[in-house]
Amino acid sequence: MDLITATLNFPAPPSHLLPSSHLPSPITRSVMKTYYTPENCSRKVEVSDYVRYHYNGTLLDGTLFDSSHTRMRTYDTYVGIGWLIAGMDQGLLGMCVGEKRIITMPPSLGYGSNGDGSDIPQQASLVFDVVLLDLHNPKDGVSIINQDIPQHCHRKSVAGDFIRYHYNGSLLDGTFFDSSYSRNRTYDTYVGKGYVIGGMDEGLIGVCIGEKRRIIIPPHLGYGEEGTGTKIPGSAVLVFDIHIIDFHNPSDTVVITTNYKPEVCETLAKKGDFVKYHYNASLMDGSFIDSTYNYGKTYNIVLGANQVVPGMEEGLKEMCVGERRHLVIPPHLGYGERGVDGEVPASAVLIFDIEMIEMEAGLPDGYMFIWNEDVSADLFTEMDADKDLQVLASEFSDYILRQVNEGKGRLAPGFDAYRIIENMFSNQDRNGDGKITEDEFKLKADETTHDEL
Numbered sequence: 102m103d104l105i106t107a108t109l110n111f112p113a114p115p116s117h118l119l120p121s122s123h124l125p126s127p128i129t130r131s132v133m134k135t136y137y138t139p140e141n142c143s144r145k146v147e148v149s150d151y152v153r154y155h156y157n158g159t160l161l162d163g164t165l166f167d168s169s170h171t172r173m174r175t176y177d178t179y180v181g182i183g184w185l186i187a188g189m190d191q192g193l194l195g196m197c198v199g200e201k202r203i204i205t206m207p208p209s210l211g212y213g214s215n216g217d218g219s220d221i222p223q224q225a226s227l228v229f230d231v232v233l234l235d236l237h238n239p240k241d242g243v244s245i246i247n248q249d250i251p252q253h254c255h256r257k258s259v260a261g262d263f264i265r266y267h268y269n270g271s272l273l274d275g276t277f278f279d280s281s282y283s284r285n286r287t288y289d290t291y292v293g294k295g296y297v298i299g300g301m302d303e304g305l306i307g308v309c310i311g312e313k314r315r316i317i318i319p320p321h322l323g324y325g326e327e328g329t330g331t332k333i334p335g336s337a338v339l340v341f342d343i344h345i346i347d348f349h350n351p352s353d354t355v356v357i358t359t360n361y362k363p364e365v366c367e368t369l370a371k372k373g374d375f376v377k378y379h380y381n382a383s384l385m386d387g388s389f390i391d392s393t394y395n396y397g398k399t400y401n402i403v404l405g406a407n408q409v410v411p412g413m414e415e416g417l418k419e420m421c422v423g424e425r426r427h428l429v430i431p432p433h434l435g436y437g438e439r440g441v442d443g444e445v446p447a448s449a450v451l452i453f454d455i456e457m458i459e460m461e462a463g464l465p466d467g468y469m470f471i472w473n474e475d476v477s478a479d480l481f482t483e484m485d486a487d488k489d490l491q492v493l494a495s496e497f498s499d500y501i502l503r504q505v506n507e508g509k510g511r512l513a514p515g516f517d518a519y520r521i522i523e524n525m526f527s528n529q530d531r532n533g534d535g536k537i538t539e540d541e542f543k544l545k546a547d548e549t550t551h552d553e554l
Contacts (some may be wrong), residue, residue, distance in 0.1 A: 131188040131206040133195075142197035146236055148181030152193060153235035153336060159228045161205075166220040175234055177336050186211050189229065196233045198273050204229045234274045237319040237338050243303045244317040247342075254309035260293025263432075264305055264348035265448060271340045273317075278332040287346050289448050298323050301341065308345045310385050316341045347385035347450040349431040355415045356429035360454075366421035372405035373463025375514035376417060381454045385429075390444060390451070399458050403515035410435050413453065420457045428453040461514040469513045469521045470501065481542045492537040497526045 146152060153175040158167040169176045178184050180193045188206025196202065208214070208224045216223040258264055265287040270279040281288045290296045292305040300318030308314065318339040320326065328335040370376050377399040382390040393400050402408040404417060412430030420426065430451040432438065440447040464471050477483055484492045484500045501522050504510035512518050527533075531541040 131192040131204050131210055133192050133202050133204055135200060135202040137199075137201035139197055139199035142200070144197070144236065146180055146193050146196045146233070147238075148194070150180050150236055150238050151178070151336060152180055152196075152233060153177045153334065154193070154231050154233045156232075157230040159230075160221070161226050161228060175334065188227065192229065193231070193233070196231075196236075198233055198236050199275075201230070201232045204231060235272065235336070235338050239319075239321065241319040243300045243319075243322060245304060245314055246317070247313075247315040249313040251309055251311040254312070256309070258292060258306055258308045258345075258348050259350075260306060261291065262293075262348045262350050263289070263291050263448060264308075265289045265346040265446070266305070266343050267346065268341050268343045271342075272333070273338040273340060287446065292348075300339070304341070305343075305345075308348075310345055310347055312345045314343060316343060349450050351431075351433060353431040353433075355412045355431070355434055357416055358427040359424065360427055361423075361425040363421060363423040366424060368460065368462075369419040369421055370404055370417055370457065370460055371419070371463070373466060373513070374404050375401065375461040375463060376404060376420075376457060377401045377459040378417065378420075379456045379458060383452045384446070385450045385452060401515065403463065403513070406515070410451075412451065416453065416455065417457070420455075422457050422460050425454070425456045428455065463515075464511065464513045469516070470510060470525060472504075472510050474509055481537075481539050484537075490539065492529075492542070494523075494526050494535065497529070497537065498522045501525065 155169045155175055156167075157165065157170065159165050181190050183190070185193075186206075188210030189204065191210065192202070192204030192206065205226065205228050207226050211225065211227040212221050214223050216225060221227070267281045267287055268279075269277070269282065271277050293302055295302065297305075298318065300322035301316065303322070304314070304316035304318065318341070320336045320338060323337070323339045324333050324335075326335045328337055333339070379393045379399055381392045381394070384390065402417075404414060407414075409417075410430065412428065412434035415434070416426060416428040416430070428451075430453065432440075432448045432450060435451045436445045436449070438447050440449055445451070481492065482488075484496055486496045486499070498519070501510065501512075502518070505512055505518075512521050526537070529537045529542055
Protein backbone atom coordinates (compact mmCIF):
# COMPACT_ATOMS: atom_id res chain seq x y z
CA MET A 102 0.00 0.00 0.00
CA ASP A 103 1.23 3.44 -0.90
CA LEU A 104 1.38 5.09 2.49
CA ILE A 105 1.78 8.48 0.89
CA THR A 106 -1.47 8.38 -1.09
CA ALA A 107 -3.50 6.22 1.25
CA THR A 108 -6.57 7.84 2.87
CA LEU A 109 -7.50 7.02 6.41
CA ASN A 110 -11.31 7.15 7.00
CA PHE A 111 -11.91 7.97 10.67
CA PRO A 112 -15.55 8.05 11.89
CA ALA A 113 -17.05 11.56 12.48
CA PRO A 114 -17.02 12.58 16.13
CA PRO A 115 -20.44 12.67 17.89
CA SER A 116 -22.14 16.05 17.75
CA HIS A 117 -21.94 16.60 21.48
CA LEU A 118 -18.15 16.59 21.09
CA LEU A 119 -18.15 19.29 18.37
CA PRO A 120 -17.13 22.80 19.32
CA SER A 121 -20.16 25.00 19.92
CA SER A 122 -19.38 27.03 16.80
CA HIS A 123 -20.00 23.92 14.70
CA LEU A 124 -23.39 22.99 16.20
CA PRO A 125 -26.66 23.85 14.28
CA SER A 126 -28.43 26.74 15.98
CA PRO A 127 -31.88 25.92 17.41
CA ILE A 128 -34.78 28.04 16.02
CA THR A 129 -35.92 30.25 18.86
CA ARG A 130 -37.71 33.03 16.99
CA SER A 131 -40.27 33.31 14.24
CA VAL A 132 -38.86 33.69 10.75
CA MET A 133 -40.65 36.28 8.63
CA LYS A 134 -40.50 36.47 4.86
CA THR A 135 -42.42 39.31 3.21
CA TYR A 136 -43.47 38.54 -0.36
CA TYR A 137 -45.61 41.62 -0.98
CA THR A 138 -45.15 45.15 0.34
CA PRO A 139 -47.63 47.90 -0.58
CA GLU A 140 -46.31 50.99 -2.29
CA ASN A 141 -47.39 53.22 0.60
CA CYS A 142 -46.62 52.18 4.13
CA SER A 143 -47.22 55.09 6.45
CA ARG A 144 -47.50 52.98 9.58
CA LYS A 145 -46.32 49.62 10.89
CA VAL A 146 -47.67 47.32 13.58
CA GLU A 147 -46.35 48.03 17.06
CA VAL A 148 -46.90 46.45 20.46
CA SER A 149 -50.47 47.07 21.76
CA ASP A 150 -51.87 47.80 18.29
CA TYR A 151 -55.14 46.14 17.30
CA VAL A 152 -55.02 44.35 13.95
CA ARG A 153 -57.35 42.59 11.55
CA TYR A 154 -55.76 39.98 9.29
CA HIS A 155 -56.44 36.92 7.19
CA TYR A 156 -54.26 33.84 7.36
CA ASN A 157 -53.73 30.30 6.14
CA GLY A 158 -52.04 28.05 8.72
CA THR A 159 -50.11 24.98 7.62
CA LEU A 160 -47.56 22.52 8.92
CA LEU A 161 -44.08 22.37 7.41
CA ASP A 162 -45.24 19.67 4.99
CA GLY A 163 -48.01 21.97 3.70
CA THR A 164 -50.89 20.35 5.57
CA LEU A 165 -53.57 23.00 6.14
CA PHE A 166 -54.84 23.09 9.70
CA ASP A 167 -56.78 26.38 9.75
CA SER A 168 -57.76 29.38 7.64
CA SER A 169 -59.65 32.59 8.35
CA HIS A 170 -60.55 32.72 4.65
CA THR A 171 -62.78 29.66 4.99
CA ARG A 172 -64.71 31.42 7.76
CA MET A 173 -64.88 34.57 5.60
CA ARG A 174 -63.92 36.63 8.60
CA THR A 175 -60.67 38.23 9.67
CA TYR A 176 -58.86 37.34 12.86
CA ASP A 177 -58.97 40.43 15.07
CA THR A 178 -56.68 40.89 18.06
CA TYR A 179 -54.17 42.96 19.97
CA VAL A 180 -50.51 42.36 19.16
CA GLY A 181 -47.60 41.95 21.57
CA ILE A 182 -49.57 41.66 24.78
CA GLY A 183 -49.99 37.88 24.96
CA TRP A 184 -53.32 37.44 23.23
CA LEU A 185 -51.64 35.33 20.52
CA ILE A 186 -49.15 32.51 20.45
CA ALA A 187 -45.70 33.99 20.88
CA GLY A 188 -44.60 33.34 17.30
CA MET A 189 -47.55 35.24 15.85
CA ASP A 190 -47.05 38.08 18.35
CA GLN A 191 -43.50 38.39 17.01
CA GLY A 192 -44.37 37.79 13.36
CA LEU A 193 -47.01 40.52 13.04
CA LEU A 194 -44.81 43.31 14.37
CA GLY A 195 -43.61 45.72 11.72
CA MET A 196 -46.23 44.81 9.12
CA CYS A 197 -47.95 47.41 6.93
CA VAL A 198 -51.59 47.33 5.96
CA GLY A 199 -51.78 45.35 2.74
CA GLU A 200 -48.48 43.55 3.38
CA LYS A 201 -48.30 39.79 2.85
CA ARG A 202 -45.74 37.65 4.65
CA ILE A 203 -44.92 34.10 5.60
CA ILE A 204 -44.34 33.58 9.32
CA THR A 205 -42.58 30.34 10.26
CA MET A 206 -42.28 29.53 13.93
CA PRO A 207 -40.80 26.70 16.01
CA PRO A 208 -42.97 24.63 18.36
CA SER A 209 -41.69 26.57 21.34
CA LEU A 210 -43.34 29.73 19.93
CA GLY A 211 -46.42 27.86 18.73
CA TYR A 212 -48.29 25.11 20.53
CA GLY A 213 -45.22 23.36 21.97
CA SER A 214 -45.15 19.79 23.22
CA ASN A 215 -48.94 19.59 23.59
CA GLY A 216 -49.96 20.62 20.08
CA ASP A 217 -53.55 21.71 19.57
CA GLY A 218 -56.10 18.95 19.31
CA SER A 219 -56.06 16.73 16.29
CA ASP A 220 -55.04 19.44 13.83
CA ILE A 221 -51.65 20.47 15.21
CA PRO A 222 -49.42 17.63 16.44
CA GLN A 223 -46.93 17.82 19.27
CA GLN A 224 -43.67 19.68 18.62
CA ALA A 225 -44.96 21.01 15.28
CA SER A 226 -43.42 23.96 13.55
CA LEU A 227 -46.08 26.19 12.05
CA VAL A 228 -46.29 28.27 8.88
CA PHE A 229 -48.76 31.18 8.59
CA ASP A 230 -49.41 32.98 5.32
CA VAL A 231 -50.73 36.35 6.52
CA VAL A 232 -52.22 39.45 4.87
CA LEU A 233 -52.77 42.47 7.12
CA LEU A 234 -56.02 44.31 6.42
CA ASP A 235 -56.34 46.81 9.22
CA LEU A 236 -54.42 48.37 12.06
CA HIS A 237 -55.09 50.90 14.78
CA ASN A 238 -54.31 51.70 18.38
CA PRO A 239 -56.95 52.42 21.04
CA LYS A 240 -55.19 55.74 21.65
CA ASP A 241 -55.63 56.82 18.00
CA GLY A 242 -57.63 59.91 17.17
CA VAL A 243 -59.02 61.08 13.86
CA SER A 244 -56.37 61.65 11.18
CA ILE A 245 -56.83 64.20 8.41
CA ILE A 246 -54.54 63.96 5.38
CA ASN A 247 -54.36 64.82 1.68
CA GLN A 248 -56.07 68.15 2.16
CA ASP A 249 -56.90 70.19 -0.93
CA ILE A 250 -57.91 73.63 0.32
CA PRO A 251 -59.34 76.28 -2.03
CA GLN A 252 -57.29 79.42 -2.52
CA HIS A 253 -60.06 81.53 -1.03
CA CYS A 254 -61.58 80.27 2.20
CA HIS A 255 -63.69 83.00 3.77
CA ARG A 256 -65.22 80.76 6.41
CA LYS A 257 -64.61 77.42 8.10
CA SER A 258 -67.23 75.09 9.51
CA VAL A 259 -67.98 75.10 13.23
CA ALA A 260 -70.16 72.97 15.47
CA GLY A 261 -73.81 73.62 14.72
CA ASP A 262 -73.33 74.24 11.00
CA PHE A 263 -75.36 72.32 8.46
CA ILE A 264 -73.09 70.82 5.82
CA ARG A 265 -73.54 69.20 2.41
CA TYR A 266 -70.72 66.96 1.21
CA HIS A 267 -69.88 64.08 -1.07
CA TYR A 268 -67.84 61.11 0.11
CA ASN A 269 -66.30 57.81 -0.85
CA GLY A 270 -66.02 55.40 2.07
CA SER A 271 -63.55 52.52 2.20
CA LEU A 272 -61.72 50.31 4.66
CA LEU A 273 -58.03 50.73 5.37
CA ASP A 274 -57.12 48.06 2.80
CA GLY A 275 -59.05 49.93 0.10
CA THR A 276 -62.24 47.86 0.21
CA PHE A 277 -65.12 50.09 -0.87
CA PHE A 278 -68.26 50.18 1.28
CA ASP A 279 -70.28 53.30 0.34
CA SER A 280 -70.40 56.48 -1.74
CA SER A 281 -72.72 59.46 -1.96
CA TYR A 282 -71.72 59.82 -5.61
CA SER A 283 -73.41 56.51 -6.43
CA ARG A 284 -76.69 58.00 -5.17
CA ASN A 285 -76.05 61.25 -7.05
CA ARG A 286 -76.86 63.17 -3.90
CA THR A 287 -74.80 64.81 -1.18
CA TYR A 288 -74.90 63.69 2.41
CA ASP A 289 -76.48 66.52 4.41
CA THR A 290 -76.18 66.85 8.17
CA TYR A 291 -75.43 69.05 11.14
CA VAL A 292 -71.89 68.76 12.48
CA GLY A 293 -70.76 68.71 16.09
CA LYS A 294 -74.17 67.60 17.31
CA GLY A 295 -73.89 63.81 17.23
CA TYR A 296 -75.90 63.30 14.04
CA VAL A 297 -73.00 61.32 12.51
CA ILE A 298 -70.34 58.99 13.93
CA GLY A 299 -67.92 60.70 16.29
CA GLY A 300 -64.96 60.60 13.93
CA MET A 301 -66.90 62.23 11.10
CA ASP A 302 -68.31 64.84 13.48
CA GLU A 303 -64.74 65.76 14.35
CA GLY A 304 -63.37 65.49 10.82
CA LEU A 305 -65.92 67.89 9.37
CA ILE A 306 -65.05 70.73 11.74
CA GLY A 307 -62.82 73.44 10.27
CA VAL A 308 -63.44 72.68 6.60
CA CYS A 309 -63.78 75.25 3.80
CA ILE A 310 -66.37 75.17 1.06
CA GLY A 311 -64.80 73.33 -1.87
CA GLU A 312 -62.19 71.61 0.32
CA LYS A 313 -61.26 67.99 -0.22
CA ARG A 314 -59.76 65.92 2.57
CA ARG A 315 -59.22 62.34 3.68
CA ILE A 316 -60.53 61.47 7.14
CA ILE A 317 -59.22 58.29 8.78
CA ILE A 318 -61.39 57.17 11.67
CA PRO A 319 -60.43 54.48 14.21
CA PRO A 320 -63.23 52.05 15.12
CA HIS A 321 -63.86 53.52 18.58
CA LEU A 322 -64.84 56.74 16.78
CA GLY A 323 -66.58 54.85 13.97
CA TYR A 324 -68.79 51.79 14.16
CA GLY A 325 -66.95 50.09 17.01
CA GLU A 326 -66.56 46.39 17.63
CA GLU A 327 -69.84 45.47 15.98
CA GLY A 328 -69.45 47.25 12.63
CA THR A 329 -72.57 47.55 10.48
CA GLY A 330 -73.06 44.00 9.33
CA THR A 331 -71.94 42.97 5.87
CA LYS A 332 -70.31 46.19 4.64
CA ILE A 333 -68.28 47.38 7.61
CA PRO A 334 -66.66 44.68 9.77
CA GLY A 335 -66.31 44.98 13.51
CA SER A 336 -63.29 47.00 14.71
CA ALA A 337 -62.66 48.40 11.23
CA VAL A 338 -60.75 51.61 10.54
CA LEU A 339 -62.72 53.80 8.13
CA VAL A 340 -61.35 56.01 5.38
CA PHE A 341 -63.54 58.79 3.98
CA ASP A 342 -62.52 60.92 1.02
CA ILE A 343 -64.83 63.91 1.21
CA HIS A 344 -65.59 66.99 -0.88
CA ILE A 345 -67.36 69.89 0.86
CA ILE A 346 -70.10 71.32 -1.36
CA ASP A 347 -71.49 73.94 0.99
CA PHE A 348 -72.45 74.69 4.57
CA HIS A 349 -74.41 77.24 6.51
CA ASN A 350 -75.66 77.95 9.98
CA PRO A 351 -79.36 78.25 10.85
CA SER A 352 -78.57 81.71 12.26
CA ASP A 353 -77.12 82.93 8.93
CA THR A 354 -78.66 85.90 7.18
CA VAL A 355 -78.30 87.00 3.57
CA VAL A 356 -74.77 88.16 2.78
CA ILE A 357 -74.96 91.17 0.47
CA THR A 358 -71.90 92.50 -1.35
CA THR A 359 -72.27 95.54 -3.58
CA ASN A 360 -70.06 95.13 -6.64
CA TYR A 361 -71.07 98.37 -8.34
CA LYS A 362 -73.16 101.40 -7.42
CA PRO A 363 -73.83 104.34 -9.79
CA GLU A 364 -72.64 107.79 -8.73
CA VAL A 365 -76.24 108.96 -8.61
CA CYS A 366 -78.11 106.44 -6.49
CA GLU A 367 -80.93 108.27 -4.74
CA THR A 368 -84.12 106.34 -5.53
CA LEU A 369 -83.90 103.07 -3.63
CA ALA A 370 -86.13 100.03 -4.02
CA LYS A 371 -88.69 99.54 -1.25
CA LYS A 372 -91.69 97.37 -0.46
CA GLY A 373 -94.39 97.72 -3.13
CA ASP A 374 -92.02 98.86 -5.88
CA PHE A 375 -92.16 97.06 -9.20
CA VAL A 376 -88.58 96.11 -10.07
CA LYS A 377 -86.95 94.53 -13.10
CA TYR A 378 -83.56 92.86 -12.69
CA HIS A 379 -81.16 90.40 -14.26
CA TYR A 380 -79.54 87.55 -12.36
CA ASN A 381 -77.08 84.69 -12.62
CA ALA A 382 -77.79 81.91 -10.12
CA SER A 383 -75.44 79.13 -8.96
CA LEU A 384 -74.62 76.90 -6.01
CA MET A 385 -71.68 77.41 -3.68
CA ASP A 386 -69.55 74.94 -5.65
CA GLY A 387 -70.15 76.93 -8.84
CA SER A 388 -72.83 74.64 -10.29
CA PHE A 389 -75.03 76.66 -12.65
CA ILE A 390 -78.73 76.97 -11.79
CA ASP A 391 -80.27 79.64 -14.01
CA SER A 392 -79.77 83.02 -15.68
CA THR A 393 -82.19 85.62 -17.01
CA TYR A 394 -79.60 86.52 -19.66
CA ASN A 395 -80.32 83.16 -21.30
CA TYR A 396 -83.93 84.26 -21.87
CA GLY A 397 -83.09 87.76 -23.04
CA LYS A 398 -85.45 89.39 -20.55
CA THR A 399 -85.48 90.61 -16.98
CA TYR A 400 -87.16 89.01 -13.99
CA ASN A 401 -89.95 91.28 -12.79
CA ILE A 402 -91.50 91.31 -9.31
CA VAL A 403 -93.26 93.49 -6.78
CA LEU A 404 -91.11 93.81 -3.68
CA GLY A 405 -92.84 92.55 -0.56
CA ALA A 406 -95.45 90.53 -2.48
CA ASN A 407 -93.82 87.13 -1.76
CA GLN A 408 -93.08 86.56 -5.43
CA VAL A 409 -89.49 85.43 -4.78
CA VAL A 410 -87.65 83.65 -1.96
CA PRO A 411 -87.17 85.78 1.19
CA GLY A 412 -83.42 86.03 0.65
CA MET A 413 -83.92 87.64 -2.75
CA GLU A 414 -86.47 90.07 -1.29
CA GLU A 415 -83.84 91.09 1.23
CA GLY A 416 -81.12 91.39 -1.39
CA LEU A 417 -83.17 93.67 -3.66
CA LYS A 418 -84.14 96.16 -0.98
CA GLU A 419 -82.56 99.61 -1.21
CA MET A 420 -80.97 98.93 -4.59
CA CYS A 421 -80.96 101.66 -7.22
CA VAL A 422 -81.16 101.28 -10.99
CA GLY A 423 -77.77 100.21 -12.35
CA GLU A 424 -76.53 98.78 -9.06
CA ARG A 425 -75.01 95.29 -9.02
CA ARG A 426 -74.89 92.98 -6.00
CA HIS A 427 -73.61 89.55 -5.03
CA LEU A 428 -75.97 87.64 -2.74
CA VAL A 429 -75.31 84.54 -0.64
CA ILE A 430 -78.66 83.13 0.50
CA PRO A 431 -78.85 80.36 3.14
CA PRO A 432 -81.43 77.64 2.46
CA HIS A 433 -83.87 78.77 5.17
CA LEU A 434 -84.16 82.03 3.20
CA GLY A 435 -84.03 80.20 -0.14
CA TYR A 436 -85.65 76.94 -1.18
CA GLY A 437 -85.31 75.20 2.18
CA GLU A 438 -84.97 71.52 2.91
CA ARG A 439 -86.88 70.48 -0.19
CA GLY A 440 -85.07 72.51 -2.81
CA VAL A 441 -86.46 72.55 -6.36
CA ASP A 442 -86.69 69.15 -8.01
CA GLY A 443 -84.07 68.79 -10.71
CA GLU A 444 -82.72 72.32 -10.23
CA VAL A 445 -81.83 73.21 -6.64
CA PRO A 446 -80.70 70.51 -4.18
CA ALA A 447 -82.30 70.30 -0.76
CA SER A 448 -80.73 72.59 1.87
CA ALA A 449 -78.54 74.31 -0.71
CA VAL A 450 -76.93 77.71 -0.24
CA LEU A 451 -77.67 79.93 -3.25
CA ILE A 452 -75.46 82.47 -5.03
CA PHE A 453 -77.09 85.28 -7.02
CA ASP A 454 -75.34 88.00 -8.98
CA ILE A 455 -78.03 90.60 -9.67
CA GLU A 456 -78.31 93.90 -11.53
CA MET A 457 -81.22 96.34 -11.13
CA ILE A 458 -82.46 97.38 -14.59
CA GLU A 459 -85.71 99.29 -14.00
CA MET A 460 -87.83 100.37 -11.08
CA GLU A 461 -91.39 101.74 -10.78
CA ALA A 462 -92.47 103.20 -7.46
CA GLY A 463 -95.20 101.25 -5.72
CA LEU A 464 -98.26 102.54 -3.88
CA PRO A 465 -98.49 103.14 -0.13
CA ASP A 466 -98.76 99.97 1.91
CA GLY A 467 -102.29 98.55 1.76
CA TYR A 468 -103.35 100.38 -1.40
CA MET A 469 -103.87 98.91 -4.87
CA PHE A 470 -105.19 102.19 -6.40
CA ILE A 471 -104.58 105.83 -5.58
CA TRP A 472 -105.74 109.17 -6.97
CA ASN A 473 -103.12 111.48 -8.42
CA GLU A 474 -105.32 114.53 -7.86
CA ASP A 475 -108.27 115.57 -5.73
CA VAL A 476 -111.11 113.09 -5.79
CA SER A 477 -114.31 114.25 -7.47
CA ALA A 478 -117.03 115.20 -5.02
CA ASP A 479 -119.54 113.39 -7.21
CA LEU A 480 -117.56 110.21 -7.86
CA PHE A 481 -120.50 107.82 -7.71
CA THR A 482 -122.50 109.82 -10.23
CA GLU A 483 -119.55 109.91 -12.64
CA MET A 484 -119.25 106.13 -12.42
CA ASP A 485 -122.98 105.59 -12.98
CA ALA A 486 -122.81 106.00 -16.75
CA ASP A 487 -126.47 105.09 -17.43
CA LYS A 488 -127.75 107.07 -14.42
CA ASP A 489 -129.76 104.20 -13.00
CA LEU A 490 -128.46 104.87 -9.46
CA GLN A 491 -126.32 101.75 -9.47
CA VAL A 492 -122.84 100.97 -10.80
CA LEU A 493 -122.28 97.69 -12.59
CA ALA A 494 -118.89 95.97 -12.82
CA SER A 495 -118.41 97.12 -16.43
CA GLU A 496 -119.14 100.74 -15.52
CA PHE A 497 -116.78 100.56 -12.58
CA SER A 498 -113.96 99.02 -14.65
CA ASP A 499 -114.37 101.48 -17.54
CA TYR A 500 -114.25 104.42 -15.16
CA ILE A 501 -111.13 103.29 -13.24
CA LEU A 502 -109.24 102.49 -16.44
CA ARG A 503 -110.16 105.89 -17.87
CA GLN A 504 -108.80 107.63 -14.78
CA VAL A 505 -105.55 105.65 -15.07
CA ASN A 506 -105.19 106.41 -18.79
CA GLU A 507 -105.80 110.10 -18.19
CA GLY A 508 -103.22 110.16 -15.39
CA LYS A 509 -105.78 111.00 -12.73
CA GLY A 510 -105.35 107.69 -10.88
CA ARG A 511 -102.78 104.95 -10.55
CA LEU A 512 -102.96 101.20 -10.07
CA ALA A 513 -100.34 99.26 -8.13
CA PRO A 514 -97.59 98.30 -10.60
CA GLY A 515 -96.69 94.71 -11.33
CA PHE A 516 -100.17 93.24 -10.86
CA ASP A 517 -102.94 92.38 -13.30
CA ALA A 518 -104.98 95.58 -13.68
CA TYR A 519 -108.26 93.77 -14.29
CA ARG A 520 -107.75 91.57 -11.23
CA ILE A 521 -107.15 94.67 -9.10
CA ILE A 522 -110.28 96.39 -10.44
CA GLU A 523 -112.30 93.23 -9.91
CA ASN A 524 -111.21 93.12 -6.26
CA MET A 525 -111.97 96.83 -5.85
CA PHE A 526 -115.48 96.29 -7.19
CA SER A 527 -116.05 93.30 -4.90
CA ASN A 528 -115.01 95.36 -1.89
CA GLN A 529 -117.58 98.07 -2.80
CA ASP A 530 -120.32 95.56 -3.57
CA ARG A 531 -121.15 95.00 0.09
CA ASN A 532 -124.04 92.62 -0.37
CA GLY A 533 -122.53 90.77 -3.31
CA ASP A 534 -125.45 91.33 -5.68
CA GLY A 535 -123.23 92.36 -8.61
CA LYS A 536 -123.88 96.11 -8.39
CA ILE A 537 -122.88 99.02 -6.17
CA THR A 538 -125.46 101.39 -4.79
CA GLU A 539 -124.76 104.86 -3.47
CA ASP A 540 -125.34 103.62 0.07
CA GLU A 541 -122.66 100.93 -0.39
CA PHE A 542 -120.12 103.20 -2.03
CA LYS A 543 -117.35 104.57 0.19
CA LEU A 544 -113.88 106.01 -0.31
CA LYS A 545 -110.92 104.30 1.33
CA ALA A 546 -110.40 107.29 3.58
CA ASP A 547 -113.91 106.78 4.94
CA GLU A 548 -113.37 103.10 5.71
CA THR A 549 -112.58 101.78 9.16
CA THR A 550 -111.17 98.76 7.35
CA HIS A 551 -109.25 99.24 4.12
CA ASP A 552 -111.01 98.93 0.80
CA GLU A 553 -109.61 100.08 -2.48
CA LEU A 554 -110.98 103.56 -3.23
